[in-house]
Amino acid sequence: MTDAQAGPEDVPGAGGRGGSGAKQRQYAPDFLTELFRNPLDPGYADAAARREREGPRTGWRGGSARAIALTTLVLVGFLFAIAYRRTxxxxxxxxxxRTALVDQIHTRQDSTKDLEQRAAALRAExxxxxxxxxxxxTAAHLRNLEAATGLARVRGDGVVVTVADGPRDVNAVTGGGKDVSKVLDRDLQDITNALWAxxxxxxxxxxERLTATxxxxxxxxxxxVDYHPITGPYEVAAIGPGDLKDRYEDSRSAALFGNLVDRYGMxxxxxxxxDLELPAAGTADLEHAYPSPVPSSPASPTAQTSSSPEGE
Incomplete structure (x- = not known):
């Protein structure tokens, strides 16, 4: 027998099952078994045992740590108190x-109204x-031109289109809302363009009277509207032919708003x-004006009977 060969007596545990002289083979537990058996890292147990042996820390390190923590809390509280007092x-x-700004706004609005009334009185004079x-x-022709351009008060039969915001869609969780049911400036533009057409x-x-500008x-x-704020409900009053209401109800604009009413509750x-009466607009500021090359056609009978200018 050579050195490379070994007999049964040289192999651990080879002497039979459970032999008295045989040494049993040891198997290390796998990782998962060890993890569930000892879930706490041994370092925590060593640290806890060391603290028990050493007792409570009374040295300068423990006292300084508590002093630093206490000082930090006092400083944070002091800063919060200063911020609150300043606020x-x-x-x-x-x-x-804010009160001064609101008062100034009201004062300027009152001053603007006074100036508008003064301007209207001077215009009438x-x-x-x-x-x-x-x-x-000649005077009658000028009044007709002013009525057509919006510079004179007019009276006649017509229609009133009223639009208003619908209920706001509020999110029950966040409390936020969507403005899908709100009347927008382009909605009023759509109504006025349809009525003009x-x-x-x-x-x-x-x-607020509308003009070409x-x-x-x-x-x-x-x-x-011409830099004048307006609030809802919005009333678009128009003077025109006797069948203006029927024409508008058959228009695309009316169909669009009917859809908005059904979908969003507007x-x-x-x-x-x-006998609608529409006020005159302010003086139009024209930068360029050219005479018409062709004399304007006489007003139609419908136009003559539907509205009449009134001098101010």
Whole structure:
């Protein structure tokens, strides 16, 4: 037998099953078995045993750590107290500034109304002097031109299209809302364009007369007509032919708003009105003007009977 060969007596445990002289083979447990048997890392147990042996820490390290933590808490509380005092102290100043701004806005609005009334009175005085110094036909022609351009008050039969916001869609969880049911500036543009196309001679939105240079636009949450803010419900009053209501109800604009009413609950109503009175617009600021190359055609009978200018 060579050295490379080994007999049964040299192999551990080879002397038979459970022999008294045989050494049993040891198997190491697998990772999962050891993990479930000892889930806590041995280092934690060693640290706990060391703390039990050493007792509570009373040295400078333990005391300094507690002192640092306490100092930090005191400083944080002090900073919170200063921030709160400053916020409370600045609140009256903010309230006073807001009140002053609101008062200034109201003052400017009142001043604007006074100036508008003064301008209307002066315009009426100028018209009276003009009529007194011009021939009757010339003065009547000027009044007709002013009525057509929106610079004179007009009266006649027509329709009123009323639109208003629907109920706001509020999320029950977040509390936020969607403005899909809100009347937009382009909605009023659509209504006025449709009425112009159907033969309207004069249009006003919430008392603001429209001219060839009028603008309907949004500024934040507000809608401006010639830079005048208006609020809902919005009434678009138009003077025109006797069948203007029927024409508009058959238009694409009315069908669109009918769909918005069904989907989002917006309010939409078209009604006939007799003897509507629309105010005059402010003076139009024209940068360029050219005479018409062809004399304008005489007004149609419908236009003559539907509206009549009134001098101011």
């Amino acid at each position: 409370v102290a600045e609140e009256p100043a903010r309230g006073q500034a 100028v018209n009276a002097l003009r009529d007194a110094n011009l021939e009757t036909d 159907l033969g309207a001679e004069a249009i006003a939105i919430n008392g 009028s603008t309907i636009r949004a500024a934040g949450e507000a809608i401006l 309010k939409f109503q078209v009604s006939s009105r007799d």
